[in-house]
Amino acid sequence: DARVTQTPRHKVTEMGQEVTMRCQPILGHNTVFWYRQTMMQGLELLAYFRNRAPLDDSGMPKDRFSAEMPDATLATLKIQPSEPRDSAVYFCASGDRANTEAFFGQGTRLTVV
Amino acid sequence: RKEVEQDPGPFNVPEGATVAFNCTYSNSASQSFFWYRQDCRKEPKLLMSVYSSGNEDGRFTAQLNRASQYISLLIRDSKLSDSATYLCVGNTGGFKTIFGAGTRLFVKA
Numbered sequence: 324d325a326r327v328t329q330t331p332r333h334k335v336t337e338m339g340q341e342v343t344m345r346c347q348p349i350l351g352h353n354t355v356f357w358y359r360q361t362m363m364q365g366l367e368l369l370a371y372f373r374n375r376a377p378l379d380d381s382g383m384p385k386d387r388f389s390a391e392m393p394d395a396t397l398a399t400l401k402i403q404p405s406e407p408r409d410s411a412v413y414f415c416a417s418g419d420r421a422n423t424e425a426f427f428g429q430g431t432r433l434t435v436v
Numbered sequence: 437r438k439e440v441e442q443d444p445g446p447f448n449v450p451e452g453a454t455v456a457f458n459c460t461y462s463n464s465a466s467q468s469f470f471w472y473r474q475d476c477r478k479e480p481k482l483l484m485s486v487y488s489s490g491n492e493d494g495r496f497t498a499q500l501n502r503a504s505q506y507i508s509l510l511i512r513d514s515k516l517s518d519s520a521t522y523l524c525v526g527n528t529g530g531f532k533t534i535f536g537a538g539t540r541l542f543v544k545a
Contacts, residue, residue, distance in 0.1 A: 354531055365537030366480070366523065373531055414479060418533075424470070425533055427479035 325349045327428035329415050335434045341403040344431045346415030347396055355398045356416040356425060357383075357390055366414070372398065405435045439463055440526050442536035450544055453514050457539045459524030460506045469507050471498055472523040474538065480523055483509075514543045 328347040336342055348355050356371040370380035375392040383390065387406070392398045402409055412432050416425040442459045449455050461469075469486040484491055486498040486507050497510040511518055524536040 356533060358535070366535035368532070368534060371531060371533075378531060416533075418531075421527075421531055423468075424482045424485075427481070429479050 325426075327415055327417050327426055329413075329428035329431050331431055332429060333432045333434075335436065336405055338406055338435055339404045340435075341401065342405045342409075342433060342435075344400045344413050344415075344433070346398040346400075346417075346428055348398065348415070348417030349419075349426055350396070352417035352419045352426070353395070354418040354425075355392060356414075356418075357398070357400050358414040358416065359411045360414060360430075361411045369400070369413075402433075405433075407435045410434050437462055438536075439528075439534045440524055440536040442524050442539050444537060444539060446540040446542055448542045448544060449514055451514055451516060453543075454510065454512045455514055455541065456511075457509045457522055457524075457541075458506055459508070459536050459539075460504075461524075461526045462505070463526065463528050464505065466526040466528045468527040469500055470525040470527070471496075471507075471509050472525055472535070474521045474523055476520075480535070483522070511541075514541075516543050516545060519543045 330345045353374045357369040358366045360366045369383040370390040389401045412430045414430045416427045418425045440461050471483040472480040473483045474480040486500045490499045495512045499508045521538040521540050523538045
């Protein structure tokens with residue numbers, strides 16, 4: 324059963340620490356999305372990639388967030404330094420064609436204290 | 437203004453009721469639309485696609501009105517298991533997928 328895999332599932336860290344979240348998209352999917360979900364803002368699109376190239380990261384705070392795809396099977400989202408306001412659930416999703424369904428991972432629940 | 441906007445609810449309805457959600461989008465270039473369902477502390481999952489001609493799947497009907505830039509979801513004969521958050525989604529330029537904040541539905545016995 325193909326699925327998007329995210330690690331870690333939960334992360335608690337202290338303010339100022341670096342946080343790295345990882346995502347393995349479904350094999351064969353060449354579009355990868357990173358979303359952040361909070362009660363106040365809902366699901367916000369942070370960045371997305373097509374064939375490993377970043378197409379749009381305008382939703383991402385550039386000073387502390389970075390997203391990369393080192394290879395087709397791994398996407399990373401890094402926060403350095405982390406702040407309490409970064410506490411949220413971070414979802415990765417992947418898709419294989421334009422205008423079609425995005426498949427979500429189970430999310431990383433990040434708490435910055 | 438957000439690109440995709442929804443009434444956050446919550447909608448509290450009894451079992452068997454019919455409930456409808458609307459969603460508006462601001463980007464007239466949006467090409468495709470979807471409804472996703474998200475259960476508490478779970479990831480969003482596709483419920484159904486939305487076509488200009490309308491789309492029906494069992495008790496669920498989705499419609500798109502391009503002239504007024506809104507999409508709708510109608511749930512007939514609500515079940516307890518329909519309780520969830522329903523997310524409206526617009527897709528611009530093929531890959532940029534924008535979610536609304538979601539509408540919470542509670543179906544009561």
